[in-house]
Amino acid sequence: MALIYITCKDRKEARKISSCLLKKRLVACSNMFPIESLYWWKGKIVDGKEYVILAKTLNKNVDKVRKEVRKMHSYEIPCIININCGANDNCLDWVKKEVR
Numbered sequence: 001m002a003l004i005y006i007t008c009k010d011r012k013e014a015r016k017i018s019s020c021l022l023k024k025r026l027v028a029c030s031n032m033f034p035i036e037s038l039y040w041w042k043g044k045i046v047d048g049k050e051y052v053i054l055a056k057t058l059n060k061n062v063d064k065v066r067k068e069v070r071k072m073h074s075y076e077i078p079c080i081i082n083i084n085c086g087a088n089d090n091c092l093d094w095v096k097k098e099v100r
Contacts, residue, residue: 003054005054006092008053009074010043015032016072027056027061032051033051037049
């Protein structure tokens with residue numbers, strides 16, 4: 001199983017990306033959270049508010065998720081991080097049933 005961590009500029013973008021990934025059956029679930037971020041960008045430290053997506057999928061879909069996110073993301077360099085993980089049997093079975 002995989003968790004995909006994606007930062008977005010705002011709630012609207014996070015919902016748009018999440019909805020697309022769900023409709024294409026690339027993820028089984030998308031959790032979205034408001035976050036505060038400090039990061040280097042173009043020689044300066046940026047202090048901003050973002051939304052993060054934590055999407056549940058299978059390892060076989062990670063590259064497809066990355067490709068889809070890049071198509072619609074507003075950032076010049078979107079953060080799309082794959083986290084390999086395990087899950088309880090019932091959760092893993094559910095994810096397998098929901099994604100293609």
